[in-house]
Amino acid sequence: MATLNAKQVLSNLYGLMMEMNYHRNDEEVLAELEQTPDTQIENHLLKIRQITAKLKAQQNKYRFEKAIEQIRVLKEKGIEELKRLINPIEQEQLIPLFRKFEELTSEDEAAILEDQELLHLLEILKNKIDDNQE
Amino acid sequence: MIMEVGKYYNANQRKIAALNDADWKVALAKCKAHIKWRLKQRTLSGAHSASNLGSEPVDHYLGIAYEKILDGKWEWKDEYTLSQQMIRVANSYISKEVEKATSAKVEALQIIYKDVEEEFYDLAAPPGDDSEVKEFETRILAIETAVAGDEELEFMIEGLKEGKKRADIAELLGIGVRQFDKLREKIMRRIQNQKSSSK
Numbered sequence: 001m002a003t004l005n006a007k008q009v010l011s012n013l014y015g016l017m018m019e020m021n022y023h024r025n026d027e028e029v030l031a032e033l034e035q036t037p038d039t040q041i042e043n044h045l046l047k048i049r050q051i052t053a054k055l056k057a058q059q060n061k062y063r064f065e066k067a068i069e070q071i072r073v074l075k076e077k078g079i080e081e082l083k084r085l086i087n088p089i090e091q092e093q094l095i096p097l098f099r100k101f102e103e104l105t106s107e108d109e110a111a112i113l114e115d116q117e118l119l120h121l122l123e124i125l126k127n128k129i130d131d132n133q134e
Numbered sequence: 135m136i137m138e139v140g141k142y143y144n145a146n147q148r149k150i151a152a153l154n155d156a157d158w159k160v161a162l163a164k165c166k167a168h169i170k171w172r173l174k175q176r177t178l179s180g181a182h183s184a185s186n187l188g189s190e191p192v193d194h195y196l197g198i199a200y201e202k203i204l205d206g207k208w209e210w211k212d213e214y215t216l217s218q219q220m221i222r223v224a225n226s227y228i229s230k231e232v233e234k235a236t237s238a239k240v241e242a243l244q245i246i247y248k249d250v251e252e253e254f255y256d257l258a259a260p261p262g263d264d265s266e267v268k269e270f271e272t273r274i275l276a277i278e279t280a281v282a283g284d285e286e287l288e289f290m291i292e293g294l295k296e297g298k299k300r301a302d303i304a305e306l307l308g309i310g311v312r313q314f315d316k317l318r319e320k321i322m323r324r325i326q327n328q329k330s331s332s333k
Contacts, residue, residue, distance in 0.1 A: 003295050006270035007178055007261045012294040013277070014175040015255035019300045020318045021167045022221065022251070023311070026160045033159055041162045044196055048158055051204050052150070055137055 070122050077129070085128040143206025150204065153216065161217035162196065168221045169195045172228050178258050178270075199224040225250045255299060280321075280328035287321050 004012070033041065074082060083091060169192050199220040202208035210219045261267045274291075281287035286307060293303035304314035 004297055005260060006267070006274040007258045008297075009274055009291075009295050010270060011175050011178055011258035012255050012297065012299075013291075014171045014178075016290075016294060016300055016303075017318065017322075018168055018171045018175075019251075019254045020315045021164055021171065022218070022254075023300075023315065024164060025312075026215075026217075029160045029163050030156055033163055038163065038166075040193070040196075041159055041166065044162050044193075044200070045155060045158055047197070048200055048204065051137070051201065055139065055143075055204060058137060059139070059143075 067119065067122060070126055074122065074125055074129075082125055082128075085125065090124075137205055139205050140202075140207030142209040146203055146206045146210045149210055149216075157216060158200075161215070161220050162200070164217040165199050165220040165224055166192060166196055169199075169224050169228070172225060175256065175258075176228060195224045195227055198227050222250050225253065229253075255297075276328065276332075277325060280324040284320070284324070286317055287324065290317060290321065 173191055173195075202223050203210050203216075203219060208219075208223050210216070214222070261270055278288075278291060281291055289307055290303055293306060298306070300314065301311055304311045307314060
């Protein structure tokens with residue numbers, strides 16, 4: 001077999017190191033890090049925690065703003081109009097939620113994202129309105 | 135500053151929620167090692183001097199590798215572990231930098247997606263002039279001197295000279311790939327020791 005030039009041999013050596021690294025056992029890597037902590041990795045881990053927290057806060061804010069906007073649109077339509085969009089069986093199931101919806105004040109808004117039932121109602125109503133408009 | 139999220143944000147977050155610090159540390163360590171070797175390989179062809187990036191290159195690409203997964207701009211595919219996915223992101227961005235560095239000299243490169251596992255042994259451009267040939271030969275000679283006396287490592291270098299890869303060399307040595315992988319640390323230590331003693 002033809003011998004490669006020295007530059008390609010070096011390139012292949014780095015390639016071999018990459019291939020070995022790619023297949024390295026996770027436990028072995030972790031044991032090595034425990035024995036010799038790497039500050040660069042610790043710094044990046046900190047950054048990962050910061051980005052994760054920031055993205056989570058940002059997404060919560062976005063979901064909250066979207067829910068508030070949906071409530072405003074629905075309230076403008078009026079409860080009676082909304083009730084007409086759903087059939088009697090659905091109405092029966094959703095009546096307790098309607099009461100919640102009718103009584104909703106701006107002070108309650110902060111708790112909206114915690115209220116999965118109310119979010120579910122908003123989703124149903126939004127879909128009904130969308131279907132109605134098509 | 136608001137961080138924009140990509141279309142894979144929710145799907146990626148479901149996987150990320152199951153991770154712990156140890157998972158992240160392993161992925162960071164493996165991705166970091168990959169970036170270092172890939173940059174060394176790329177530097178052979180003149181791309182990627184430390185100065186052509188805004189920050190320290192390893193930090194730069196390591197940051198990109200997890201940011202793209204966290205913000206959902208890159209899909210964390212089911213078939214890959216976190217480290218394998220991060221390596222793919224980093225590798226792709228390193229290739230893009232090389233493309234930018236080389237496009238001034240050569241015609242626009244056709245972009246063909248190659249998976250990282252096919253790219254480990256990228257063909258290096260042949261050495262330019264005699265001084266470059268001499269420089270690479272000196273470096274190989276230094277590595278050969280470092281491994282001299284260790285049959286397995288000598289065999290490894292001979293295999294690389296013949297264009298053999300991990301599985302081929304392990305087979306020729308009559309050992310499994312996992313056992314062969316243990317030579318990684320040995321060759322790095324030998325080369326490191328030789329560098330220290332020659333200073």
